[in-house]
Amino acid sequence: MTGLQPHPGTGATMMGAVSQKIDIATVLRAIGVGHVEKCDPLKFDEAMAAVDRAAAATAAGVAALVFESPCIHVAAPGANYVVDAAACECKECIVKLGCPAILSVDGKAWIDNSLCTGCDLCAQICRFDAIHAVAPEAAQ
């Protein structure tokens, strides 16, 4: 992870001066990695498809997947999210996603919007359509 930290991909030095921007995918291709792909990990279906392609490509050699998404420390927060407790059934987002904003309350998922960045990932994985974006005043 390189979020908020100085690294050669930012196009700036640690002191903020404009510098050469190094693209990690280009570096990987230059050293001979056969399968190099970039994707946004917050687009769940696309990311899963990219993981499958990379896994399949390992049969022929080295494969690399570069996940790129705006750093939550600098990007503007997205919408607030709420869980419809009546539709909440499976605990999957609680046990599998690892998002610190999702808590278990009375056996149902509950979102602490003071920690939620509005990434939408939980809504994308919920098979019961129980998670929805709402206006800030409608969030708990």
Ligand code: SF4
């Ligand atoms: S994935 Fe959906 S149904 Fe399952 S616990 Fe989370 S909100 Fe509830």
Ligand code: SF4
């Ligand atoms: S929208 Fe993203 S940050 Fe907010 S609760 Fe869902 S997974 Fe967590």
